[in-house]
Structure formats: structure tokens, C-alpha cells
Amino acid sequence: xxxxxxxxxxxxxxxxxxxxxxxxxxxxxxxxxxxxxxxxxxxxxxxxxxxxxxxxxxxxxxxxxxxxxxxxxxxxxxxxxxxxxxxxxxxxxxxxxxxxxxxxxxxxxxxxxxxxxxxxxxxxxxxxxxxxxxxxxxxxxxxxxxxxxxxxxxxxxxxxxxxxxxxxxxxxxxxxxxxxxxxxxxxxxxxxxxxxxxxx
Amino acid sequence: xxxxxxxxxxxxxxxxxxxxxxxxxxxxxxxxxxxxxxxxxxxxxxxxxxxxxxxxxxxxxxxxxxxxxxxxxxxxxxxxxxxxxxxxxxxxxxxxxxxxxxxxxxxxxxxxxxxxxxxxxxxxxxxxxxxxxxxxxxxxxxxxxxxxxxxxxxxxxxxxxxxxxxxxxxxxxxxxxxxxxxxxxxxxxxxxxxxxxxxxxxxxxxxxxxxxxxxxxxxxxxxxxxxxxxxxxxxxxxxxxxxxxxxxxxxxxxxxxxxxxxxxxxxxxxxxxxxxxxxxxxxxxxxxxxxxxxxxxxxxxxxxxxxxxxxxxxxxxxxxxxxxxxxxxxxxxxxxxxxxxxxxxxxxxxxxxxxxxxxxxxxxxxxxxxxxxxxxxxxxxxxxxxxxxxxxxxxxxxxxxxxxxxxxxxxxxxxxxxxxxxxxxxxxxxxxxxxxxxxxxxxxxxxxxxxxxxxxxxxxxxxxxxxxxxxxxxxxxxxxxxxxxxxxxxxxxxxxxxxxxxxxxxxxxxxxxxxxxxxxxxxxxxxxxxxxxxxxxxxxxxxxxxxxxxxxxxxxxxxxxxxxxxxxxxxxxxxxxxxxxxxxx
Numbered sequence: 001x002x003x004x005x006x007x008x009x010x011x012x013x014x015x016x017x018x019x020x021x022x023x024x025x026x027x028x029x030x031x032x033x034x035x036x037x038x039x040x041x042x043x044x045x046x047x048x049x050x051x052x053x054x055x056x057x058x059x060x061x062x063x064x065x066x067x068x069x070x071x072x073x074x075x076x077x078x079x080x081x082x083x084x085x086x087x088x089x090x091x092x093x094x095x096x097x098x099x100x101x102x103x104x105x106x107x108x109x110x111x112x113x114x115x116x117x118x119x120x121x122x123x124x125x126x127x128x129x130x131x132x133x134x135x136x137x138x139x140x141x142x143x144x145x146x147x148x149x150x151x152x153x154x155x156x157x158x159x160x161x162x163x164x165x166x167x168x169x170x171x172x173x174x175x176x177x178x179x180x181x182x183x184x185x186x187x188x189x190x191x192x193x194x195x196x197x198x199x200x
Numbered sequence: 201x202x203x204x205x206x207x208x209x210x211x212x213x214x215x216x217x218x219x220x221x222x223x224x225x226x227x228x229x230x231x232x233x234x235x236x237x238x239x240x241x242x243x244x245x246x247x248x249x250x251x252x253x254x255x256x257x258x259x260x261x262x263x264x265x266x267x268x269x270x271x272x273x274x275x276x277x278x279x280x281x282x283x284x285x286x287x288x289x290x291x292x293x294x295x296x297x298x299x300x301x302x303x304x305x306x307x308x309x310x311x312x313x314x315x316x317x318x319x320x321x322x323x324x325x326x327x328x329x330x331x332x333x334x335x336x337x338x339x340x341x342x343x344x345x346x347x348x349x350x351x352x353x354x355x356x357x358x359x360x361x362x363x364x365x366x367x368x369x370x371x372x373x374x375x376x377x378x379x380x381x382x383x384x385x386x387x388x389x390x391x392x393x394x395x396x397x398x399x400x401x402x403x404x405x406x407x408x409x410x411x412x413x414x415x416x417x418x419x420x421x422x423x424x425x426x427x428x429x430x431x432x433x434x435x436x437x438x439x440x441x442x443x444x445x446x447x448x449x450x451x452x453x454x455x456x457x458x459x460x461x462x463x464x465x466x467x468x469x470x471x472x473x474x475x476x477x478x479x480x481x482x483x484x485x486x487x488x489x490x491x492x493x494x495x496x497x498x499x500x501x502x503x504x505x506x507x508x509x510x511x512x513x514x515x516x517x518x519x520x521x522x523x524x525x526x527x528x529x530x531x532x533x534x535x536x537x538x539x540x541x542x543x544x545x546x547x548x549x550x551x552x553x554x555x556x557x558x559x560x561x562x563x564x565x566x567x568x569x570x571x572x573x574x575x576x577x578x579x580x581x582x583x584x585x586x587x588x589x590x591x592x593x594x595x596x597x598x599x600x601x602x603x604x605x606x607x608x609x610x611x612x613x614x615x616x617x618x619x620x621x622x623x624x625x626x627x628x629x630x631x632x633x634x635x636x637x638x639x640x641x642x643x644x645x646x647x648x649x650x651x652x653x654x655x656x657x658x659x660x661x662x663x664x665x666x667x668x669x670x671x672x673x674x675x676x677x678x679x680x681x682x683x684x685x686x687x688x689x690x691x692x693x694x695x696x697x698x699x700x701x702x703x704x705x706x707x708x709x710x711x712x713x714x715x716x717x718x719x720x721x722x723x724x725x726x727x728x729x730x731x732x733x734x735x736x737x738x739x740x741x742x743x744x745x746x747x748x749x750x751x752x753x754x755x756x757x758x759x760x761x762x763x764x765x766x767x768x769x770x771x772x773x774x775x776x777x778x779x780x781x782x783x784x785x
Contacts, residue, residue, distance in 0.1 A: 138531055
């Protein structure tokens with residue numbers, strides 16, 4: 001079967017992806033240390049880096065949001081039920097039998113329906129949960145000035161922030177694994193580096 | 201005369217390690233002490249003497265300083281009395297008990313060597329007589345000391361002290377001391393406050409003779425190579441009213457800085473006098489406006505509403521240098537993160553990593569129940585530790601000493617209750633001699649470092665009250681001369697006006713002392729992980745979420761399970777893919 005190559009990930013998108021991946025992984029490492037899970041950098045440095053990484057991620061997101069809206073790429077995350085059953089069947093049985101991938105990416109629809117759902121979940125659930133609670137955490141010193149002290153407790157802010165972090169960790173594990181499910185194990189990863197996806 | 205003999209003989213072997221007991225007088229400071237005073241007291245004819253007594257000196261002082269005695273007599277240094285405005289409790293040394301020497305009643309001639317007066321040896325002392333005020337004890341520049349046992353007087357004649365010790369105290373040269381008076385100093389305040397509880401460093405833990413000439417490592421403010429502060433630099437005094445007290449402390453002071461002078465030769469009328477004093481920097485405009493406020497506060501004594509002895513009085517309540525964005529970026533910078541802690545922590549909590557750091561140990565435990573134990577020959581004896589420090593004395597019982605002690609930490613809003621001699625206790629539990637109030641939700645409360653002093657002291661088995669023993673002044677009943685608790689308690693309680701059944705036991709007690717001196721240089725402040733860890737200094741502090749110490753166990757179990765199951769899931773999935781591919785291949 002001839003292999004066709006399409007340019008799915010543009011330069012900024014790839015930069016965004018890898019920068020964000022790096023930041024999120026480092027934030028997981030420092031964040032769980034702040035949480036007390038282990039001792040790696042020491043609490044002070046872990047908290048310090050976690051705050052710096054948070055602001056770096058804010059900066060990255062300002063650009064990413066701008067990019068998504070100006071390019072219309074945000075539409076890539078609109079959920080669809082089309083082929084979703086086929087996708088589930090592929091991952092649960094077809095993939096073991098060498099069945100063809102039921103989804104064929106195009107420049108306009110580069111994510112399969114499960115990816116759409118997963119990324120939308122990250123964007124609308126895990127992300128905001130971490131953002132909101134992280135923001136409150138970062139501005140803990142201003143709660144009183146903002147009149148929030150009576151309504152918030154650090155314990156619950158930390159609870160939801162940690163909950164978000166666990167979900168992000170689970171997503172990361174699944175996401176990294178699923179990158180190996182292209183027509184070759186490294187096809188998806190190569191696409192995210194070069195921008196060119198090989199399509200069967 | 202007989203009384204005097206008794207007193208002198210009784211002083212033998214007293215464990216008063218104070219500088220007072222030294223045989224040589226401390227040096228007097230050279231003639232014109234650097235006070236920039238407009239009066240050179242060495243040239244005053246009235247101070248040429250001779251003076252028969254301390255009272256005579258006071259009367260001479262009062263000829264010019266007409267209001268001085270009245271001012272002193274209005275203070276707790278004189279009255280030893282204080283009514284807690286919140287609880288109505290009568291506090292002050294006259295009333296309170298502690299777990300060190302317990303109480304001054306019946307021991308006045310000894311204990312009240314630290315009263316700012318002359319002659320308080322029993323309940324007949326005249327609190328209204330101006331000549332009884334001791335000006336010299338606070339204003340001397342050396343060669344003056346009140347001798348325990350002499351009811352607030354210095355030694356007017358050469359005397360062997362302690363008796364039969366072969367050591368002698370020279371008679372005080374009152375005219376010379378009077379001519380060389382000056383401002384209060386670490387030495388004059390310390391002559392009493394360093395020696396509370398019966399010896400150097402015994403009581404407070406953060407106040408001992410090492411602060412007389414400290415370096416900045418021990419106390420960054422008082423250090424001679426640091427700020428060289430005197431006590432009064434912080435405990436700023438107006439009309440002899442001295443700011444700051446453990447009886448009525450300020451636990452939280454969430455305000456900007458107020459202006460004060462500085463000793464190191466700067467012009468105290470400028471903002472820079474305060475703001476250049478340390479490495480901290482306070483944002484320009486806000487600091488300036490706050491300082492302007494304080495002109496009012498400090499220049500008119502009547503208007504003092506804030507305690508000028510707090511850390512915040514100089515440093516403000518946001519003392520750490522803010523980082524990038526100055527707060528707009530939350531707690532991005534360390535300075536902002538630390539400033540966010542000021543709502544929860546007292547400054548002292550991080551900046552005094554340990555107390556009793558100057559080489560003088562403090563008493564951490566005092567067990568009175570073994571006092572009175574004599575050796576095989578029926579003689580009193582002492583036991584010393586490997587460093588030659590007394591850890592048992594037949595007079596006082598067993599001690600445990602501490603140096604470089606890590607404080608305990610408690611929520612504290614400045615309100616303290618005391619167990620008084622009239623209060624019923626529950627001997628089945630440790631009796632709290634004082635109780636620090638406040639909790640996490642209280643806007644006035646901060647987490648404070650404290651010395652937790654443990655003791656065992658006598659109580660009445662029937663009335664269930666703590667008992668006042670007669671200990672220190674030599675007679676037929678005092679514990680330290682007769683080693684007989686029955687007699688000592690009968691005499692002590694009678695003098696204290698306390699009912700006593702005649703049956704006594706010993707109960708465990710605990711007393712808290714706020715730690716606020718011996719502030720270390722900034723670089724020695726506690727690191728984050730001292731508290732932000734699973735077993736840190738604040739392990740017992742409730743009501744606050746402490747990242748790294750605290751977590752929700754259910755969430756952690758659920759979260760790690762989720763991550764682990766995901767991992768197992770993808771490994772199985774990947775494993776099957778590898779297996780099936782081989783089969784297919």
C-alpha cells in the first residue's frame with residue numbers, strides 16, 4: 001500500500017506541543033514533591049520551580065490560545081460520535097489482528113474521535129481544574145485582600161489541584177503509549193517532530 | 201541586726217549565678233557616656249555625696265527629675281501588678297505563680313532584689329514613697345548591683361558573699377555610680393531579666409548573659425557587630441513606660457513599619473534611619489507614608505496605640521523583598537511566598553531557629569519533688585553534669601538543662617491565662633501554669649515559637665491548689681535552710697494568704713514562654729522544609745494546611761491507583777500487541 005504523507009502539525013503547533021509536554025512533566029515532578037510524595041530537589045526548590053514553570057505555561061498558553069483562534073484550529077477539538085465505536089473496537093481487538101486503522105487523518109481532521117474526546121477532556125476538565133486551583137494556590141497571599149479568605153480553604157484548593165495532577169499523570173501515561181499505535185510504533189512521534197504524518 | 205546576720209549567713213551557697221554575686225564590680229563606663237546629654241552628671245555638686253543609702257541618691261535625683269519617681273511608680277516595674285483587661289485576672293509578679301521559684305511571697309527580701317525599689321522585704325513595703333524608687337538599678341553604667349537577700353539594696357559595706365565563701369563584694373560607691381549614670385543598657389536590663397528564675401538564662405531561654413555583649417550570630421539586632429541595639433531600642437520607652445511584655449504580648453501586628461531612631465549614628469529623624477538598618481527593603485511610597493503616620497504615634501506619648509517593640513514596628517508586615525511583578529505574579533518569588541506566610545507565622549518562628557544559643561543553658565525541666573533530699577550525712581548536696589553544671593540541688597530538686605533548643609510551636613493570639621494560687625487544679629493531668637489562646641481561624645493569632653518548661657511542684661492534696669513555699673530568706677522555716685517541706689509550705693502559704701490543709705503532693709506542670717529574642721541573621725532563618733515535610737517542626741500544629749506535611753489519604757490512594765492501573769493497562773495492551781505481531785509475522 002502506498003504511503004501518503006500529509007503535513008498535519010505546523011511549526012508553532014509542534015513547538016507548543018513539546019514545550020507544553022516538557023513543562024507539564026516538570027510540573028508533575030516538582031508538584032508531587034511539593035505534595036510530599038518524595039524528596040528530590042528539596043521543598044523550597046520544588047516550590048520555586050513549580051511557580052516559575054506555572055508562569056511559563058501561562059505564557060505558552062497565551063500564545064497557544066491566540067494561535068488556535070486565529071488559525072481556526074480550535075475546531076479540531078469539537079467532539080464527534082462518528083466512528084467512535086469503530087475506534088473503540090480497533091483499540092480493543094483490531095489492533096491485535098493487524099486490522100486497518102478506521103480513522104484516516106486529514107489536515108482538517110487530524111485527530112481521531114477518541115483523541116478529540118481525550119484532548120477536549122484535558123482542555124475542558126483537567127486543564128481548568130489545575131489552572132483554577134493553581135491560580136488560587138499561587139495567589140494564596142492575596143486571598144485576604146480579595147475577600148476570598150472566608151470562602152476558600154487551602155486544604156480544598158490543594159485537594160482539587162492534586163486530583164487534577166493525578167488525572168494529568170494518567171492522561172500522560174495513556175497518551176505516551178498511544179503514540180506508539182500508528183502504523184509503525186514511532187510514526188506518530190515522528191509526525192509530532194517533523195509535522196508530516198504518514199498515512200496508509 | 202539579728203535579722204541582718206541571719207540574712208547574710210543564709211546567703212551561703214545560694215545558687216544565684218548572677219553577675220551580682222561576682223566579687224569584682226563590673227567596670228564603670230568612662231566619664232561622659234556617649235549619650236549626647238546636655239547634662240554632665242559628673243560635675244553636679246549634689247552628686248558628690250556622701251550618700252548613706254540608695255534612697256538618699258533617689259531623693260537627690262528627684263530634686264531635678266521631679267516626675268521620674270511618679271512615672272516609675274505607675275509602671276509594672278514598680279507595682280508588680282497587672283489586671284488582665286480581658287479576663288480580669290490579677291497578674292504581675294506580686295500575684296502570679298510560676299514553676300521556677302514558684303512565688304515571691306515570704307521570699308521578698310531575696311526575690312525582690314529585682315524590684316525597682318528599696319526595702320520590699322514583706323507586705324509592709326510603702327509603695328507610695330518616692331524615695332523608695334531605685335533610679336540607679338536601671339541607669340547605672342557599672343559598679344552597682346542589688347544583692348539578693350538585701351531587699352533591693354546594694355551592699356553598703358564590704359561583705360563576704362556568699363558568706364563563708366572567702367569572696368567579697370566591695371561596698372558600692374554611691375556618689376560615683378550616681379555621677380556616672382546613663383541610659384539603660386543591655387547590662388542594666390539584663391541584671392534582672394537575664395537572671396529570672398534564680399540564675400543566668402534559667403527562665404526565658406531567649407534572655408541570658410550572653411546577650412550582654414553578643415555578636416550578630418546570636419542576635420542580629422543586639423550584636424555589637426550588628427545593630428548594637430540596647431533593649432530600649434525596641435522596647436521604646438516613654439515616660440518610663442516600657443513597651444512590650446510577656447504578660448500582655450502582641451501576637452500579631454499586621455501593619456507597616458512605624459518610625460524610630462537607630463543607635464548606630466544615623467539621624468533618627470530620617471526614614472533611612474530605619475530603612476537602611478537591615479538588608480530588607482520596603483517598597484518606597486508605602487513605607488514613606490507609613491513612616492509619616494508614625495510621627496504622630498511616637499512623638500506624642502499619649503497616642504501610642506501600637507506596641508513599638510514588635511518586629512513589624514520596624515520591618516512592617518511584608519518585610520521580604522517582593523519579586524518580579526511585586527505581587528502581580530502571586531507567590532512567584534521567594535520574597536512574595538515568605539510575605540504570604542506573615543498571616544500565619546510570627547516572624548520569630550522562622551527567624552529564631554533555636555534559643556539558648558549563646559553558651560548559657562536554660563532550664564527545661566525543674567522537679568521540686570526531690571528537693572529536701574539530703575546525703576547520707578544529712579547534709580545538702582549537689583549533682584553536676586559532665587560539664588560541671590548543677591543538675592540536682594538539695595534546695596531545689598532536679599533540673600534538666602537545654603542549649604540550642606528547638607522551640608515548640610503554638611497558635612497564639614496574645615491572650616494568656618494563668619493558673620493562680622487560688623485556682624483549683626486537676627492533679628490527674630499536667631497543670632498548665634499558663635495557657636496561650638488562639639487558633640488557626642483567629643485573625644490575631646500566629647504560630648509562635650515557645651519554650652515549653654516542664655515542672656513538678658507542690659500542691660494541696662485537699663484544696664487542690666498550687667502552693668507557695670517559703671524558700672529563700674534564712675529563718676527556721678525556709679526550705680533552703682531547713683529542707684523541710686511541711687515547714688516551708690506552712691510559712692509560705694501563710695505569707696501568701698493561702699489556705700493550706702497541711703497535706704501536700706507534687707503535680708506535673710507546664711509553662712510556656714514566648715521566644716522573641718536571639719533573632720538570628722536572615723541567612724540562618726529556617727528553610728521551608730523545616731516545616732514543609734512529613735515530620736517537621738510544625739507537625740503538631742492544627743488548623744492549617746501545610747503543603748508536603750498534609751495530604752488527603754483517600755485522594756492519594758485513588759490517584760496513585762488510577763496512574764498505576766493506566767500504566768498496567770497500557771503495558772498489557774502493548775504486550776498483547778507485541779505477542780500478536782510476532783504471531784502474525
